Amino acid sequence: MGKVKIKKKETRIDMTAMSDVTVLLLTFFMLTSTFLQKEPVTVITPPSVSEDKVPDANLLSVLVSPEGKVYLEVLGSKDSTMKSETVRADLLKNMVAEYKKTHPSANLAFTNKEIETFSKLNAFGVPITKMKEWLNLEPDQRDKFLESEQNPGVPINMNEDPNNPNEFQMWIRAAYNSVNPELQESMVKGRGIAIKADQTTPYSVVNVVMDNLQTMKMNKFTLMTALKTAED
Amino acid sequence: MAIKSKSRQKKFDTRIDFTPMVDMNMLLITFFMLCTTMIKSQTLQIALPTNEKVEKEQQNKVKQSEAVTIIIDGKLTDKGLSDPNEGMLYYYDGMPETDKLATTGESNMKQIEFGEILQERNKEVVLKIADLKKEWKEMKFSKNEEINDSIYQEKAKKIRNDSTLKRPVVIIKATPNASYAHVVSVLDEMQINNISRYQIDRINEVDSAMMILLQGQNLKK
Missing domain, CATH: 1.10.287 (Helix Hairpins)
Known part of the structure; x- marks a missing residue:
């Protein structure tokens, strides 16, 4: 009487191997990731065959929106000798000094807390007279104001007189004279300033930024582009 | 019998169910994948002359036979943006022939397609x-x-x-309406064609006058 025994198969799959793989991938992504920084305007950079990578340290990027608003981003050195925070805090102090040269009567002072807030921000772009008010806003309100239409960005105009600089030019000078000698060096070499503009931006807008940099004797700079492969 | 039943221990399953762990990991991976920037942007290095007024004698004049002036024009959309696909290129060799322009209304400016000419010149x-x-x-x-x-x-x-x-010396001029993408791609063209001497310059009245003339002629055709 051979009874046919149906072998009961185990329905559970061993997930250990799967788990191993996922953990491995996770570690990889965690180690290689550099987080996308939030930017006030999203720009699509034009394609180019150039293969130079954007430096990830000692960089002052000028973000130009298609309407002509200008935002600035500052990065410190790669190692912890000159953190972005230190450079930014110093930048703001320098800027105040620069501004007072042409506006001696201006009542412009930042508390330590405000400077600390500023040093943690990736991008900024408000007139210096509004800076204090802006820094004291709640973080989400701050982002909103930066993107809003009533914010003119960093004030900039066609100005070829380096003795009477506009605010954009003051920021450039403040960055040049910052505590970070590496930033100054790379600005002189032409790798410290990057213009990031959308491909639909009319040339007249980009030209204003370029002309301002020329006035500040920053004749060498880079344009941020996206990779395009040459036909060759 | 009694002793045997006492020694019988309940067997625990030692295997742990990893499914939730895998779920969580997958979620984290997705998060990191979406937040990372794998591709770094590229940069194009350019150098411009100073804005300072240079004495006439100190200026290096470009040899007429070597100079090629490229003018980039574009179209503005309703939003005040410039369409990267609507670019137009014009060029002329050497100096603009102003005398001829004044007397006969003809100019030596021509419209070109991308990449033309430069390769030939270089x-x-x-x-x-x-x-x-x-x-x-x-x-x-x-x-x-x-x-x-x-x-x-x-x-x-x-x-x-x-x-x-x-070797040609290329002078690049862009009208205010030209799109940034077009300016970059012209600069790119310099790299592709191995042109070492090029310059971005400002557009002047003669250039714009010649351009308007040429556009008018193109419309008639």
Whole structure:
């Protein structure tokens, strides 16, 4: 009487191997990731065959929106000798000094807390007279104001007189004279300033930024582009 | 019998169910994948002259026979943006023929397509670089890839700056309506065609007058 025994198969799959793989991938992504920084305007950079990578340290990027608003981003050195925070805090102090040269009567002072807030921000772009008010806003309100239409960005105009600089030019000078000698060096070499503009931006807008940099004797700079492969 | 039943221990399943763990990991992976920037943007290095007023005598005048002026024009959309696909290029050799323009209303400005002309003008350099590239591909300079690369770069630079060859000086001018993408792609064209001497300059009245004239002529056709 051979009874046919149906072998009961185990329905559970061993997930250990799967788990191993996922953990491995996770570690990889965690180690290689550099987080996308939030930017006030999203720009699509034009394609180019150039293969130079954007430096990830000692960089002052000028973000130009298609309407002509200008935002600035500052990065410190790669190692912890000159953190972005230190450079930014110093930048703001320098800027105040620069501004007072042409506006001696201006009542412009930042508390330590405000400077600390500023040093943690990736991008900024408000007139210096509004800076204090802006820094004291709640973080989400701050982002909103930066993107809003009533914010003119960093004030900039066609100005070829380096003795009477506009605010954009003051920021450039403040960055040049910052505590970070590496930033100054790379600005002189032409790798410290990057213009990031959308491909639909009319040339007249980009030209204003370029002309301002020329006035500040920053004749060498880079344009941020996206990779395009040459036909060759 | 009684002793036997006492020793019977309940067998626990030692295997742990990993499914939730995997779920969580997958979630984290997705998060990191979406937040990372794998591709870093590229940069294009440019150098402009100073804005300071230079004395007339100190200015280096470009040889007329070598100069090529390229003018980039574009169209603005309703939003005040410039359409990157609507670019137009014009060019003229040497100086604009102002006398002729004033008397007969003809100019030496022509409309061109992308990449035209430049390669032709820089032919001597382009050919030499192409030869060099062949040798580089065959690893003729060195068996070591890095050394091979650096020797190639050095030699290519020498050819680009060789004053015995006929090389054009390109003057790039852009109208306010030209799109940034178009300006960058013209700068790109300089790299592709190995042109070492180029300059971004401001557009002047003569240029715009010639452009309007040419556009009018094109419309008539």
